[in-house]
Amino acid sequence: MELKILNDRMFYYPHQPETDRPMLAYLKGEKIALAIDAGNSAAHVDEFYTALETKGLKKPDFTVITHWHWDHTFGMHHIHGLSIAHCKTNVMLENERERLRDNSYTKYLKEENEFIAREYSANQKIVVVLSDIQFKDKIVLNLGGITAEIFHTESPHSEDTVVIYIPEEKLLFLGDATSEDFFNDGYMDIEKLKTLVNHIENIDCEYCILGHTEPLKKQDLLDYLYTLY
Ligand SMILES: [Zn+2]
Numbered sequence: 093m094e095l096k097i098l099n100d101r102m103f104y105y106p107h108q109p110e111t112d113r114p115m116l117a118y119l120k121g122e123k124i125a126l127a128i129d130a131g132n133s134a135a136h137v138d139e140f141y142t143a144l145e146t147k148g149l150k151k152p153d154f155t156v157i158t159h160w161h162w163d164h165t166f167g168m169h170h171i172h173g174l175s176i177a178h179c180k181t182n183v184m185l186e187n188e189r190e191r192l193r194d195n196s197y198t199k200y201l202k203e204e205n206e207f208i209a210r211e212y213s214a215n216q217k218i219v220v221v222l223s224d225i226q227f228k229d230k231i232v233l234n235l236g237g238i239t240a241e242i243f244h245t246e247s248p249h250s251e252d253t254v255v256i257y258i259p260e261e262k263l264l265f266l267g268d269a270t271s272e273d274f275f276n277d278g279y280m281d282i283e284k285l286k287t288l289v290n291h292i293e294n295i296d297c298e299y300c301i302l303g304h305t306e307p308l309k310k311q312d313l314l315d316y317l318y319t320l321y
Pocket residue numbers: 159161249268
């Protein structure tokens with residue numbers, strides 16, 4: 093699969109529904125290259141980096157994680173450069189790492205989740221690591237010519253939700269922030285959704301980029317989210 097080009101410094105590797113792989117973004121500053129999300133396995137990371145190489149792009153210097161779910165983090169041990177995550181993401185990853193010490197948990201994950209079973213072969217190990225850098229509220233990276241404003245926000249999807257705003261490009265990367273909570277029977281907390289929608293309304297962006305769909309115009313996403321109230 094090919095890297096998609098948003099413009100000369102914004103790229104993304106499309107999501108892959110068969111294995112629940114999310115979109116992986118690549119922001120090319122003059123100094124720093126930032127990736128968004130680490131993907132669901134070492135194989136996913138390798139595919140992404142091959143797609144970067146094909147376009148003559150270097151491997152990322154930093155990779156920021158949008159939330160702890162497996163499809164966004166199980167590739168973290170295999171990335172180039174340093175990872176950045178919210179402190180709550182690291183708490184969740186530490187829990188997951190503890191559980192994975194028991195081989196029966198790996199087996200359970202593969203049995204319970206058809207996507208994990210498709211991504212990982214029967215004997216393949218699942219490796220979970222914590223991020224190199226962690227933050228609580230906000231961290232700003234000056235990539236050179238473009239800024240990545242990385243901040244924690246309330247969301248119905250997970251407690252540790254992080255979004256990334258690129259003011260110069262009017263782009264907002266939302267991960268899975270607008271989705272329901274799969275770890276709470278798919279519960280959609282409308283109050284949390286309204287708080288998030290209010291944030292999105294107040295951010296000066298043209299496009300919103302979600303983990304498991306193609307980029308959307310801000311207004312199209314908002315119009316859809318309003319229907320969920
Ligand atoms: Zn998720």
